[in-house]
Amino acid sequence: MSEALVASQAAGTDVSVPAASGARQFWRRLRAQRAALVAAAVVALLVLVALAAPLLTAIEGQDPFTYHPSLIDSARGGVPTGSFGGITGDHWLGVEPQTGRDLFARLVYGARVSLGVALGATVVQVLIGVVVGVAAALGSRWVDQLLSRLTEIIVAMPLMIMSLALLAIVPSSFPRPLLVALVIGLIAWGNTAKIVRAQTLTLKQLDYVSAARLSGWGTWRIARRELLPGLAAPVITYAALLVPMNITVEAALSFLGVGVKPPTPSWGQMLTAADVWYQAAPQYLLLPAGALFVTVLSLTVLGDGIRTALDPRAASRLRIGTGRKGEAKADASTKGASGKDAGTKGDVRTEGATTKSTNSKEATS
Amino acid sequence: MRQPSVIARRVAVASVSLAVAAGAAACGPKDNDAKGSGGDSTPHKGGTLTVLNSNPQEDFDPARLYTSGGGNVPSLVFRTLTTRNRENGAAGAKVVPDLATDTGRPNKDATVWTYTLKKGLKYEDGTAITSADIKYGIERSFAPELSGGAPYLRDWLVGAADYQGPYKDKKGLSAIETPDSRTIVFHLNKPEGEFPYLATQTQFTPVPQGKDTGTKYEQHPISSGPYKVVSNQNDGETLVLERNKYWSTATDSERKAYPDKIDVKSGLDSSVINQRLSSSQGADATAVTTDTNLGPAELAKVTGDKELAARVGTGHFGYTNYIAFNPTVAPFNNVKVRQAISYAVDRSSVVNAAGGSSLAEAATTFLPNQKSFGYDPYDLFPAGASGNAAKAKELLKEAGYPKGITVTLTHSNDKDFETSPEIATAIQDALKKAGITVKLQGLEINDYKDKIHSVKTEPGFFLAHWGADWPSGGPFLAPIFDGRQIVKDGANFNTGLLNDKSVNAEIDAINKLTNLDEAAKRWGALDKKIGEQALTVPLFHPVYKRLVGKDIKNVVISDWTGVLDISQVAVK
Numbered sequence: 001m002s003e004a005l006v007a008s009q010a011a012g013t014d015v016s017v018p019a020a021s022g023a024r025q026f027w028r029r030l031r032a033q034r035a036a037l038v039a040a041a042v043v044a045l046l047v048l049v050a051l052a053a054p055l056l057t058a059i060e061g062q063d064p065f066t067y068h069p070s071l072i073d074s075a076r077g078g079v080p081t082g083s084f085g086g087i088t089g090d091h092w093l094g095v096e097p098q099t100g101r102d103l104f105a106r107l108v109y110g111a112r113v114s115l116g117v118a119l120g121a122t123v124v125q126v127l128i129g130v131v132v133g134v135a136a137a138l139g140s141r142w143v144d145q146l147l148s149r150l151t152e153i154i155v156a157m158p159l160m161i162m163s164l165a166l167l168a169i170v171p172s173s174f175p176r177p178l179l180v181a182l183v184i185g186l187i188a189w190g191n192t193a194k195i196v197r198a199q200t201l202t203l204k205q206l207d208y209v210s211a212a213r214l215s216g217w218g219t220w221r222i223a224r225r226e227l228l229p230g231l232a233a234p235v236i237t238y239a240a241l242l243v244p245m246n247i248t249v250e251a252a253l254s255f256l257g258v259g260v261k262p263p264t265p266s267w268g269q270m271l272t273a274a275d276v277w278y279q280a281a282p283q284y285l286l287l288p289a290g291a292l293f294v295t296v297l298s299l300t301v302l303g304d305g306i307r308t309a310l311d312p313r314a315a316s317r318l319r320i321g322t323g324r325k326g327e328a329k330a331d332a333s334t335k336g337a338s339g340k341d342a343g344t345k346g347d348v349r350t351e352g353a354t355t356k357s358t359n360s361k362e363a364t365s
Numbered sequence: 366m367r368q369p370s371v372i373a374r375r376v377a378v379a380s381v382s383l384a385v386a387a388g389a390a391a392c393g394p395k396d397n398d399a400k401g402s403g404g405d406s407t408p409h410k411g412g413t414l415t416v417l418n419s420n421p422q423e424d425f426d427p428a429r430l431y432t433s434g435g436g437n438v439p440s441l442v443f444r445t446l447t448t449r450n451r452e453n454g455a456a457g458a459k460v461v462p463d464l465a466t467d468t469g470r471p472n473k474d475a476t477v478w479t480y481t482l483k484k485g486l487k488y489e490d491g492t493a494i495t496s497a498d499i500k501y502g503i504e505r506s507f508a509p510e511l512s513g514g515a516p517y518l519r520d521w522l523v524g525a526a527d528y529q530g531p532y533k534d535k536k537g538l539s540a541i542e543t544p545d546s547r548t549i550v551f552h553l554n555k556p557e558g559e560f561p562y563l564a565t566q567t568q569f570t571p572v573p574q575g576k577d578t579g580t581k582y583e584q585h586p587i588s589s590g591p592y593k594v595v596s597n598q599n600d601g602e603t604l605v606l607e608r609n610k611y612w613s614t615a616t617d618s619e620r621k622a623y624p625d626k627i628d629v630k631s632g633l634d635s636s637v638i639n640q641r642l643s644s645s646q647g648a649d650a651t652a653v654t655t656d657t658n659l660g661p662a663e664l665a666k667v668t669g670d671k672e673l674a675a676r677v678g679t680g681h682f683g684y685t686n687y688i689a690f691n692p693t694v695a696p697f698n699n700v701k702v703r704q705a706i707s708y709a710v711d712r713s714s715v716v717n718a719a720g721g722s723s724l725a726e727a728a729t730t731f732l733p734n735q736k737s738f739g740y741d742p743y744d745l746f747p748a749g750a751s752g753n754a755a756k757a758k759e760l761l762k763e764a765g766y767p768k769g770i771t772v773t774l775t776h777s778n779d780k781d782f783e784t785s786p787e788i789a790t791a792i793q794d795a796l797k798k799a800g801i802t803v804k805l806q807g808l809e810i811n812d813y814k815d816k817i818h819s820v821k822t823e824p825g826f827f828l829a830h831w832g833a834d835w836p837s838g839g840p841f842l843a844p845i846f847d848g849r850q851i852v853k854d855g856a857n858f859n860t861g862l863l864n865d866k867s868v869n870a871e872i873d874a875i876n877k878l879t880n881l882d883e884a885a886k887r888w889g890a891l892d893k894k895i896g897e898q899a900l901t902v903p904l905f906h907p908v909y910k911r912l913v914g915k916d917i918k919n920v921v922i923s924d925w926t927g928v929l930d931i932s933q934v935a936v937k
Binding site for chain 2: 065066067069070072074075076077078079097098099100132172173246257258261262263273276277279280281
């Protein structure tokens with residue numbers, strides 16, 4: 001991502017940083033987007049399913065590891081007996097070919113790995129990105145040079161190839177899901193750092209930061225009290241888009257056999273085992289593929305919705321027509337409810353960054 | 366003593382012999398061969414046979430090929446002193462004369478072997494094949510630049526250990542004598558009753574010294590068989606073979622050579638090969654494969670289709686997949702722990718993981734379940750179909766582990782259904798029932814091979830497999846259990862580190878036998894005796910299922926290779 005683009009995104013964002021009623025306004029804007037709401041519901045459901053995996057499989061009466069040789073036709077390569085991949089009251093989504101392991105159990109336990117690894121990796125990426133980005137923006141010229149070049153090297157590194165290499169050399173005694181999350185997190189934090197640095201540079205120029213500096217605040221205190229709140233919006237937005245990306249990376253790594261190790265189920269691993277079965281047992285391939293598709297799609301839509309809610313101007317530039325009416329209504333109702341801003345949307349724009357950013361500080365501190 | 370580098374290649378035997386040496390399996394031995402071809406099932410001469418393969422025939426020099434029984438495609442071009450019997454099933458595991466008039470005449474203790482060549486043998490250019498050419502062919506296989514073949518010749522021939530081949534050492538090997546142009550005599554440094562099996566390998570192919578072009582010879586090797594190489598492109602990726610008009614059925618009763626032309630196309634994905642064979646469009650109707658099996662998912666699809674199912678051939682190759690123990694690593698130094706695991710193993714779930722009962726047969730013996738190996742169907746630690754957890758727990762208690770144990774199973778991350786994670790997790794699941802917690806250690810395939818074949822890094826508990834260089838107990842048991850073959854520095858195959866004087870003595874005694882049936886019985890008995898030490902847990906013997914094109918006739922699958930013999934196939 002070019003710095004100019006990052007800067008413009010950041011500049012666009014800070015205009016919209018929520019006011020005193022920011023959080024409420026954010027929710028209203030988010031709620032106005034039906035797609036984002038549906039996506040949020042789906043994501044919530046997926047998280048719930050992942051968290052409740054042991055409970056759900058207990059209700060089904062299965063677990064993801066037990067072999068059921070009686071449910072597969074050994075003479076025919078181990079294809080599940082019965083129709084639709086062996087779907088019965090005991091096995092809600094059928095069983096896995098060659099082993100007879102319960103597919104529902106493997107799918108919901110796989111959700112834990114997919115979501116857990118992706119979230120873990122995102123946390124690592126955001127932490128490193130924010131620290132490096134803020135340090136680069138606030139540090140001396142040398143520190144900035146050093147950290148910015150480092151960030152560029154990290155951005156230039158091919159994620160898949162680096163992960164393959166790293167995962168291949170770490171001993172298998174290291175907990176695998178944690179390792180995968182760490183590896184993805186440690187390799188793919190570059191863009192977060194760039195966005196944070198650009199946003200920090202913009203914020204640094206603002207009057208309230210200068211005021212803080214003049215009143216003798218140290219760099220650390222300024223970073224914590226004045227800058228971090230202003231960074232929240234772009235970071236949350238970017239993090240929301242990182243999660244689905246990390247899910248696909250985890251799936252790809254497991255698909256290639258270096259991700260999570262068997263017998264721990266993961267969607268990527270199920271895909272790799274299932275790819276040859278697409279004709280003989282299609283549901284075996286369709287289940288993890290569908291789960292992955294729904295998860296990534298809903299997370300992406302949700303991420304997009306969060307961005308729109310935090311930055312309605314950027315959204316209105318991107319999407320002309322659809323959805324705008326809803327957003328406008330949401331904005332209007334916010335104004336009505338808060339009663340503070342009597343101005344039009346145009347006014348919001350012209351008011352500029354100062355007020356908003358200051359407000360954001362107040363809102364968070 | 367075997368040289369490490371030479372031994373390392375032995376690993377390749379197991380897998381390579383399926384691909385290179387063996388051929389494609391098609392219609393099973395017990396099935397009617399000619400189904401799918403409509404009315405007339407008698408094979409006729411003529412036509413073009415297409416071979417669709419995944420692995421290119423990178424080596425086509427008889428010195429460099431590592432084959433079981435002379436290989437499949439190579440055997441169309443190279444004749445050897447003896448060869449495998451080209452018949453279905455167990456009869457195909459016999460060794461028969463090829464260039465020679467018989468399978469060899471040994472002296473009393475089987476250290477000197479004499480062969481006489483048939484009359485009227487000719488190369489593709491019409492010149493006569495002489496015994497000196499066979500001697501030269503063997504000698505050049507000792508040249509470092511033409512290495513790749515099996516290690517036996519270097520081990521067995523007198524004074525061959527340090528021989529560097531005819532390019533450096535003009536004198537040649539004194540262990541091979543050619544008193545006249547039709548007689549060749551081999552002097553061995555120890556009794557080897559199985560020498561006739563060795564004489565099937567391509568190193569026993571005649572090579573005329575005047576035509577030898579060294580490493581370039583594989584571009585156009587001089588044919589002694591029914592076909593000659595017309596073109597060899599991209600290092601064996603596409604090969605075209607046409608008739609050698611000087612070859613005659615009068616001197617070769619083994620190869621049928623029905624098609625006029627053989628077209629080998631390789632470098633194809635295995636799923637593409639199976640898809641093309643099943644649809645049988647155009648030239649693919651007369652196509653076979655010599656290296657691609659049906660996988661479990663493909664089998665599931667094929668068995669649901671009557672027309673396709675009739676075109677699947679079934680074969681058995683002497684091969685065993687097993688669990689290996691390193692008895693110097695605790696707790697596997699305790700025989701009771703090894704026995705407990707032997708009892709706890711669930712062979713039906715392992716067989717399923719390997720592709721199901723059509724692609725694998727449960728194994729309780731280390732030797733393959735074929736008569737030629739001296740198969741003795743013993744089951745020393747009867748686990749039943751799905752494991753005997755109670756007996757395993759009892760043994761663990763006796764071993765001092767009343768609360769069970771935690772062990773690490775090392776396997777490869779290859780997707781081969783042999784040492785792969787699927788097999789490892791099946792074992793993990795079965796042992797859990799016996800109170801044995803198995804942790805899995807998956808290694809990248811090369812790392813895995815290096816680790817298990819080095820005495821210093823060998824894990825205590827791992828998945829392994831072994832294939833036969835020829836269908837007999839000798840090449841199956843000796844490398845794995847002969848104490849004198851333990852290699853301290855370098856590639857070691859005696860992973861159980863067994864050095865039992867009585868076992869070593871029995872191996873020597875059997876090697877003296879020239880009656881191969883009698884030897885087979887003794888190998889079977891020795892296998893059972895070694896089995897009592899529970900150094901391995903035999904898991905399964907693979908079964909090969911392969912498709913052939915819809916117009917393919919006369920499919921023959923021997924127990925020697927387990928796959929369709931390309932020299933017997935007809936397309937008309």
